[in-house]
Amino acid sequence: MSIAVTGATGQLGRLVVEDLLRRGVAAHDIIATGRNTDRLADLAERGVHVRQADFTDPTGLTEAFKGARKVLLVSTTTVGERFDNHTRAIDAAALAGAELIAYTSTLNAHTASMILADAHARTERYLRDSGVPGVVLRNGWYLENYTSQIPLYLRSGVVPGSAGAGRVSAASRRDYAEAAATVLTAEGHAGSVYELGGDTAFSLAELATALSAATGQEVVYGDLPAERFRSALLDAGLPAELAEVLADSDLGLKRGELFTDSPDLSRLIGRPTTTLTDALTGALGS
Ligand SMILES: NC(=O)c1ccc[n+]([C@@H]2O[C@H](COP(=O)([O-])OP(=O)(O)OC[C@H]3O[C@@H](n4cnc5c(N)ncnc54)[C@H](OP(=O)(O)O)[C@@H]3O)[C@@H](O)[C@H]2O)c1
Numbered sequence: 001m002s003i004a005v006t007g008a009t010g011q012l013g014r015l016v017v018e019d020l021l022r023r024g025v026a027a028h029d030i031i032a033t034g035r036n037t038d039r040l041a042d043l044a045e046r047g048v049h050v051r052q053a054d055f056t057d058p059t060g061l062t063e064a065f066k067g068a069r070k071v072l073l074v075s076t077t078t079v080g081e082r083f084d085n086h087t088r089a090i091d092a093a094a095l096a097g098a099e100l101i102a103y104t105s106t107l108n109a110h111t112a113s114m115i116l117a118d119a120h121a122r123t124e125r126y127l128r129d130s131g132v133p134g135v136v137l138r139n140g141w142y143l144e145n146y147t148s149q150i151p152l153y154l155r156s157g158v159v160p161g162s163a164g165a166g167r168v169s170a171a172s173r174r175d176y177a178e179a180a181a182t183v184l185t186a187e188g189h190a191g192s193v194y195e196l197g198g199d200t201a202f203s204l205a206e207l208a209t210a211l212s213a214a215t216g217q218e219v220v221y222g223d224l225p226a227e228r229f230r231s232a233l234l235d236a237g238l239p240a241e242l243a244e245v246l247a248d249s250d251l252g253l254k255r256g257e258l259f260t261d262s263p264d265l266s267r268l269i270g271r272p273t274t275t276l277t278d279a280l281t282g283a284l285g286s
Pocket of ligand 1: 011076
């Protein structure tokens with residue numbers, strides 16, 4: 001009967017576990033997994049099964065998924081290691097007898113050419129060929145990717161990027177988490193591929209305008225060649241791999257790879273997605 005969630009020590013996985021509990025899934029029917037399980041102590045106290053699962057350890061993964069009828073595979077963080085990590089997790093879930101694997105992919109994974117999309121597209125194919133029924137949750141960009149940068153935007157008066165006039169269909173982590181919880185708690189989703197994005201896409205210039213309106217301080221969008229954007233991210237202290245991936249993702253945004261007009265996300269969560277204005281206001285108030 002149980003539902004296993006990977007990455008429960010991280011932000012998205014934690015929100016999924018919380019949402020499952022909110023929907024009335026019994027704590028003893030949830031298996032929350034991650035590497036650093038100290039972060040899950042409060043969930044263990046509430047009766048959730050907490051299990052250590054490292055995607056580099058196939059045996060440990062199979063143990064962690066024991067008894068799980070459904071597994072939510074939250075994509076891991078290190079881009080270069082993702083595909084191998086994900087194949088080990090899919091194999092382990094299959095060995096443990098899972099009847100459904102839901103995977104958090106990226107928007108337009110089948111057509112996008114940005115660096116990030118490759119491991120997701122390959123994982124989707126591996127899942128399809130695994131013999132275990134799968135659901136693909138092609139999550140768009142998080143609104144939090146931008147709201148977490150508000151202090152930087154306000155300090156410099158600039159939203160920097162290489163996205164041109166491209167539009168991003170961003171939604172909050174909470175929106176994506178609720179969609180995952182829906183898929184995990186209802187029948188009939190096996191075989192589906194959902195393109196999940198915010199109801200109203202925006203350009204980075206529109207982001208700057210919305211931030212100006214929310215704060216009363218003028219912020220403009222500064223479009224940079226990708227190489228200069230990458231250098232700016234390095235100067236801001238980001239690790240080299242992340243700076244490269246983010247600059248490359250902005251080029252993908254410019255090409256429309258982070259845009260969708262699919263209503264899948266609001267349909268799955270049964271309400272409109274979080275708006276940019278609400279996300280900015282929430283972040284500024286916290
Ligand atoms: N859509 C977007 O805009 C966007 C933006 C950023 C990232 N993402 C992707 O979405 C995923 C979830 O986002 P998030 O915000 O929840 O990220 P997060 O807070 O960084 O959480 C990442 C989770 O992955 C787990 N993890 C990483 N490597 C692992 C491994 N080898 N074995 C086991 N667990 C491992 C971490 O576990 P421990 O902490 O226990 O090590 C953590 O629970 C990210 O991992 C990334 O792939 C999407």
